[in-house]
Amino acid sequence: MSDSTITDIRPSPEPVIYQPKQSAIEALKDVVRGAKRVNLWWALATEDLLQRYKRSAIGMLWILLSFGLFLSVKFAIFSVILDVDVVDYLKYLATGYFIWIFIQRCLVDGCATFISSEGWIKGRKLPFSIFAFQMVTRNILTALIQVLVVAVILVLGGTEWTPNALISLFIVVILYPINAFFISILFGVITVRSRDFFYLVQSLNHIFLFLSPVLWQPEKMGALWDNLLVYNPIAHFLISVRTPLIYGTIPWTSVFVVLGVTAALGILSMAALQFAYRRIVYWI
Amino acid sequence: MTYLKFKNVSIEFHTHSDFLKNKELRPTNTGEGEQPKRYSAPKTIRALDDVSFEINRGDRIALLGRNGAGKSTLLKAAAGIFPPTSGEIEVQGEVAELFNVGLGMRMEATGYRNITLSGLAAGKSREEIEEKVDEIAEFTELGRFLALPIRTYSNGMLLRLKFACSTAFNPDIILMDEWLGAGDAEFRQKANERLTKLVADAGILMLASHNKNMVRRACEKAMYFEHGKLLDFDNVETIIRTMKRAQQQQTRGGQGRRRNQQSA
Numbered sequence: 422m423s424d425s426t427i428t429d430i431r432p433s434p435e436p437v438i439y440q441p442k443q444s445a446i447e448a449l450k451d452v453v454r455g456a457k458r459v460n461l462w463w464a465l466a467t468e469d470l471l472q473r474y475k476r477s478a479i480g481m482l483w484i485l486l487s488f489g490l491f492l493s494v495k496f497a498i499f500s501v502i503l504d505v506d507v508v509d510y511l512k513y514l515a516t517g518y519f520i521w522i523f524i525q526r527c528l529v530d531g532c533a534t535f536i537s538s539e540g541w542i543k544g545r546k547l548p549f550s551i552f553a554f555q556m557v558t559r560n561i562l563t564a565l566i567q568v569l570v571v572a573v574i575l576v577l578g579g580t581e582w583t584p585n586a587l588i589s590l591f592i593v594v595i596l597y598p599i600n601a602f603f604i605s606i607l608f609g610v611i612t613v614r615s616r617d618f619f620y621l622v623q624s625l626n627h628i629f630l631f632l633s634p635v636l637w638q639p640e641k642m643g644a645l646w647d648n649l650l651v652y653n654p655i656a657h658f659l660i661s662v663r664t665p666l667i668y669g670t671i672p673w674t675s676v677f678v679v680l681g682v683t684a685a686l687g688i689l690s691m692a693a694l695q696f697a698y699r700r701i702v703y704w705i
Numbered sequence: 706m707t708y709l710k711f712k713n714v715s716i717e718f719h720t721h722s723d724f725l726k727n728k729e730l731r732p733t734n735t736g737e738g739e740q741p742k743r744y745s746a747p748k749t750i751r752a753l754d755d756v757s758f759e760i761n762r763g764d765r766i767a768l769l770g771r772n773g774a775g776k777s778t779l780l781k782a783a784a785g786i787f788p789p790t791s792g793e794i795e796v797q798g799e800v801a802e803l804f805n806v807g808l809g810m811r812m813e814a815t816g817y818r819n820i821t822l823s824g825l826a827a828g829k830s831r832e833e834i835e836e837k838v839d840e841i842a843e844f845t846e847l848g849r850f851l852a853l854p855i856r857t858y859s860n861g862m863l864l865r866l867k868f869a870c871s872t873a874f875n876p877d878i879i880l881m882d883e884w885l886g887a888g889d890a891e892f893r894q895k896a897n898e899r900l901t902k903l904v905a906d907a908g909i910l911m912l913a914s915h916n917k918n919m920v921r922r923a924c925e926k927a928m929y930f931e932h933g934k935l936l937d938f939d940n941v942e943t944i945i946r947t948m949k950r951a952q953q954q955q956t957r958g959g960q961g962r963r964r965n966q967q968s969a
Contacts, residue, residue: 438795440792440794441788443788540810541808543781543786544804545808546784699788702786702788
């Protein structure tokens with residue numbers, strides 16, 4: 422240890438004041454402060470992934486394998502049951518299942534945003550949004566591996582590319598991460614207050630796979646779709662990406678639903694963070 | 706200019722009002738007769754009660770008091786982790802938190818990786834961290850163990866790593882919670898030297914501890930807490946004497962009550 426390093430002269434940082442009053446835009450400030458700590462949440466997110474596959478020989482190849490396996494089995498069974506064009510159904514299922522996996526991971530992981538980082542929250546004052554960025558990054562990295570399977574299937578399946586596919590791209594690349602971020606803040610805050618919410622989301626998670634057009638196609642559901650299933654917002658997240666990509670048409674209703682949900686989640690999540698800002702550390 | 710100011714700071718914890726389990730929380734015994742009283746859960750706990758003080762560069766302060774007196778809460782409030790319920794805390798200077806060893810560490814990650822993570826959490830850039838890695842590694846004396854996941858470490862080894870990481874970037878204010886005790890004598894010596902150097906260099910040390918010898922060595926002033934109240938703030942020896950007196954009184958008082966109960 423060299424003595425010189427300890428006597429470095431640095432400019433003193435500005436004084437910080439902690440008081441019961443908080444700024445009216447504390448939540449937004451937190452998001453900005455958190456976004457700037459990209460080095461930290463990137464490191465934490467990659468650490469999460471490395472940790473999950475640490476003592477396995479093929480490591481993250483498992484993400485690819487398990488996705489491919491699930492897809493194959495679902496395809497083998499449902500293409501027979503549903504009596505559909507095989508190639509078309511494979512493209513449909515692969516895209517839908519890929520999106521579904523991402524959405525359900527964001528919903529379930531979103532609940533754990535803060536409770537899984539208790540040690541960090543109680544050990545040092547950090548922007549809360551760091552943990553939301555961490556969660557989103559981790560799930561995007563996983564999705565980037567799985568998307569390879571989907572890309573191969575779409576290319577080999579002979580998909581015709583139209584400019585409308587750009588809508589899919591916009592929604593997947595821009596709106597999905599934004600929504601994932603909002604969800605992880607909103608669900609994270611709710612779960613910190615009440616763990617019941619976490620179990621609720623976990624239970625609903627499996628149900629929503631069947632309530633969303635992943636395995637089945639809306640056109641074939643008739644009245645059930647028109648009267649009930651159409652009100653499931655997750656369905657529109659699926660349709661708004663899948664339809665322009667595979668069929669080249671734009672499902673405007675779904676696109677608007679996605680935009681509306683994004684705005685609503687944005688407001689709700691920021692309101693939740695604003696309300697809970699000074700309480701999270703006591704609740705956790 | 707480094708300083709730490711508390712102005713009439715109070716912190717209240719609201720306990721979860723778990724309505725389903727309310728029955729279990731009711732007092733099962735009123736304390737009348739032979740059996741000791743059993744308590745129901747309080748709705749709020751006042752962990753800090755109207756605490757005011759100001760400390761400046763070069764101050765080495767010990768926080769003394771029984772378990773649950775509010776020492777750890779005060780440290781966490783100073784670090785900005787617990788926002789005050791009322792009052793105001795003003796901090797100038799970079800803060801290093803040395804609370805529980807495991808806080809803010811990834812048990813599955815290697816020692817080296819944790820050095821990086823802890824630097825990033827402190828808001829340092831990758832370059833700044835890279836510059837310090839070797840120095841931190843040397844200070845821990847953990848050698849090849851640094852390449853292993855830290856879940857394989859003993860408490861003492863974790864302590865070395867955490868201490869080296871937290872103090873590497875020359876913090877101005879060091880907040881420590883009953884800590885160096887776990888290290889071996891040689892490391893305690895080394896850590897003390899580093900702390901002294903950091904504080905002498907325009908810093909502040911706040912150390913919550915029950916170890917009187919450690920307090921005498923590391924600190925010159927002390928605060929005495931009871932039930933969240935700052936009762937006394939003076940030099941270490943005076944406070945230790947005050948504490949002894951208070952404890953003797955409590956012990957005598959307690960025995961007296963018990964005798965009374967038996968004769969009643």
